[in-house]
Amino acid sequence: MQEIPKKKITRKGLSKAFKLYEYIKPHRNEYFLGLFFLLGSSLSSLAFPKLMGDLVNTGTDRFVGTSVNQTAILLGVILLLQSIFSYFRVVLFVNVTEKSLAALRRATYNHLIKLPLRFFEQRRVGELNSRISADVTLLQETLTTTLAELVRQIIIIIGGTILLAVTSVKLTLFTLAILPPMMIVARFFGRFIRKFSKDVQAQVADSNTLVEETLQGIQSVKAFTNEYFEIEKYKTRTIEIANLGMKSGKYRGAFSSFIIFGLFGAISAVVWQGSQLMAEGELASGDLFSFVIYSVFVGGTIGGLATVFTNIQKFIGATEDLFQIFEEKEEAIIETTELKEPERLQGQIELKHLNFSYPSRPEETVLKDITVKIEPNKMIAVVGPSGAGKSTLASLLLMLHYPNKGELFFDDKDCLDFPLSVLRSQISLVPQDIFLFGGSIKENIAYGRPSASDEEILEAAQKANVMEFVNRFPEGLETIVGERGTQLSGGQRQRVAIARAVLKDPKILILDEATSSLDSESEKWVQDALENLMHGRTSIVIAHRLATVRNADNILVINQGKLEEQGTHAELMQKADGIYKRLSEMQFSS
Numbered sequence: 001m002q003e004i005p006k007k008k009i010t011r012k013g014l015s016k017a018f019k020l021y022e023y024i025k026p027h028r029n030e031y032f033l034g035l036f037f038l039l040g041s042s043l044s045s046l047a048f049p050k051l052m053g054d055l056v057n058t059g060t061d062r063f064v065g066t067s068v069n070q071t072a073i074l075l076g077v078i079l080l081l082q083s084i085f086s087y088f089r090v091v092l093f094v095n096v097t098e099k100s101l102a103a104l105r106r107a108t109y110n111h112l113i114k115l116p117l118r119f120f121e122q123r124r125v126g127e128l129n130s131r132i133s134a135d136v137t138l139l140q141e142t143l144t145t146t147l148a149e150l151v152r153q154i155i156i157i158i159g160g161t162i163l164l165a166v167t168s169v170k171l172t173l174f175t176l177a178i179l180p181p182m183m184i185v186a187r188f189f190g191r192f193i194r195k196f197s198k199d200v201q202a203q204v205a206d207s208n209t210l211v212e213e214t215l216q217g218i219q220s221v222k223a224f225t226n227e228y229f230e231i232e233k234y235k236t237r238t239i240e241i242a243n244l245g246m247k248s249g250k251y252r253g254a255f256s257s258f259i260i261f262g263l264f265g266a267i268s269a270v271v272w273q274g275s276q277l278m279a280e281g282e283l284a285s286g287d288l289f290s291f292v293i294y295s296v297f298v299g300g301t302i303g304g305l306a307t308v309f310t311n312i313q314k315f316i317g318a319t320e321d322l323f324q325i326f327e328e329k330e331e332a333i334i335e336t337t338e339l340k341e342p343e344r345l346q347g348q349i350e351l352k353h354l355n356f357s358y359p360s361r362p363e364e365t366v367l368k369d370i371t372v373k374i375e376p377n378k379m380i381a382v383v384g385p386s387g388a389g390k391s392t393l394a395s396l397l398l399m400l401h402y403p404n405k406g407e408l409f410f411d412d413k414d415c416l417d418f419p420l421s422v423l424r425s426q427i428s429l430v431p432q433d434i435f436l437f438g439g440s441i442k443e444n445i446a447y448g449r450p451s452a453s454d455e456e457i458l459e460a461a462q463k464a465n466v467m468e469f470v471n472r473f474p475e476g477l478e479t480i481v482g483e484r485g486t487q488l489s490g491g492q493r494q495r496v497a498i499a500r501a502v503l504k505d506p507k508i509l510i511l512d513e514a515t516s517s518l519d520s521e522s523e524k525w526v527q528d529a530l531e532n533l534m535h536g537r538t539s540i541v542i543a544h545r546l547a548t549v550r551n552a553d554n555i556l557v558i559n560q561g562k563l564e565e566q567g568t569h570a571e572l573m574q575k576a577d578g579i580y581k582r583l584s585e586m587q588f589s590s
């Protein structure tokens with residue numbers, strides 16, 4: 001999990017933090033009830049030292065009897081009340097927090113999943129995810145603990161100080177002069193020590209990395225007989241760590257001396273002052289007793305205030321961070337159910353002077369002035385050298401990216417005139433690097449259309465020649481594919497992806513062939529599967545092996561982002577020094 005930075009408390013930051021209230025609002029009654037209990041428990045905790053003092057007073061006045069017992073009973077009642085209050089406070093706050101954060105988590109996920117591809121390409125997804133979860137955890141802590149703590153602290157500091165003053169103004173002034181400064185010094189000292197021990201930890205982690213790397217590269221260490229070199233390196237590290245650790249030990253020792261001398265000294269000084277007042281008859285012994293407890297209460301609370309303040313700063317950082325994601329614009333994704341008749345594609349595609357460059361690399365124009373018309377129900381091949389822009393073209397057709405210039409038409413209608421989800425739901429892409437989810441083969445096929453029946457899944461699997469290898473697995477379609485599908489071969493993964501695409505029954509099918517060449521047996525299975533699939537739809541096959549697209553209705557040759565040639569195999573082979581002819585001859589000779 002990541003460290004969340006502190007943020008200065010600004011008006012803008014606060015207004016972002018208040019957006020969170022939107023999620024708490026539906027449960028605000030519960031929250032306010034929780035606040036009420038918090039108030040109750042904080043106030044009753046203030047009565048505790050007073051009653052303890054009264055108990056001592058009544059005892060020392062040798063009033064042994066009813067009065068002592070009454071005070072004791074009252075004390076018991078207060079404690080009972082306080083425990084009941086704090087039970088309900090915790091339960092209510094946790095309930096509100098859990099419900100609000102569940103809603104916030106859902107809202108974040110719903111938003112995130114609808115963001116355009118561009119958003120994810122510009123970030124490291126793992127980092128994004130861990131940041132969000134760190135943010136949400138921090139919000140959780142703040143809502144359940146930190147805010148309650150802040151309210152409690154304010155009540156205790158103000159109420160406690162008033163009660164101190166009521167007991168003895170003189171003694172209060174004396175205490176305020178020595179105790180809070182001590183607390184503050186203790187706090188900074190403590191922080192310094194924590195920072196120091198963090199440095200030590202970082203050093204230890206470093207040396208662990210050294211060991212790890214050395215052991216991973218043990219072959220090289222041995223091959224170069226560098227064992228003694230490594231031993232020496234590690235020795236230096238251990239000595240450094242020990243020195244640092246010992247230095248930190250000195251600070252820690254000094255800290256505990258300071259606590260003993262400074263803090264307990266200050267308390268003793270208060271008691272000493274108090275005894276003098278007692279001798280002068282200005283203070284009863286029980287009052288002194290409750291006074292000391294109050295001052296420890298108040299002092300401790302002032303000490304803890306800084307931590308709460310830090311947490312609140314972090315909380316503001318976290319909400320700002322989280323709500324920043326909400327400022328990114330979503331794609332217009334809607335739930336696609338049945339398509340209406342005019343929304344159904346005929347399968348004609350037209351590109352007009354299309355230019356494209358990736359947002360992350362705006363200076364490199366990946367597609368240049370592509371103009372082409374693709375007739376319905378035809379098979380189109382796209383060929384060209386690696387890096388020419390073939391996969392990019394596929395992602396544009398699926399509208400994962402948008403052209404910088406030029407237009408894209410489906411059935412003579414601008415792509416932007418269709419609802420995005422309506423278009424995408426009729427196009428299937430079998431991508432170059434196939435991603436399977438960790439479940440079973442069946443689940444992965446069903447992803448093409450989650451509502452499909454078992455029979456339909458089986459039929460898709462048969463058409464895509466998935467059954468050819470699945471029949472050899474004891475668990476059949478229920479076989480688990482492993483994380484990202486790693487337990488299947490490349491050709492098998494490809495066929496599962498094709499089955500998934502068939503199940504969707506798209507009007508336009510785009511197959512981005514994997515570059516890693518399949519053996520001719522697997523290639524035949526994939527090839528077969530494709531032929532089963534192409535009937536009644538426009539299919540676009542991005543091919544690396546030209547032999548596989550020889551009978552395409554039209555072959556587009558893309559080179560460095562430009563559409564250089566197009567035509568059937570026979571037509572292209574006639575061009576004296578055409579790119580296709582050259583590529584074809586090269587592949588044939590090898």
Ligand SMILES: Nc1ncnc2c1ncn2[C@@H]1O[C@H](COP(=O)(O)OP(=O)(O)OP(=O)(O)O)[C@@H](O)[C@H]1O
Pocket residue numbers: 121358360361366384385386387388389390391392393432515
């Ligand atoms: N997400 C991306 N962000 C930035 N640049 C990219 C991205 N994807 C591809 N490119 C760049 O766009 C150009 C075209 O890449 P593309 O993947 O379309 O090539 P390709 O024709 O499919 O190649 P191959 O035959 O190797 O699959 C390359 O220069 C590539 O580096």
Ligand SMILES: [Mg+2]
Pocket residue numbers: 390391392432512
């Ligand atoms: Mg590609």
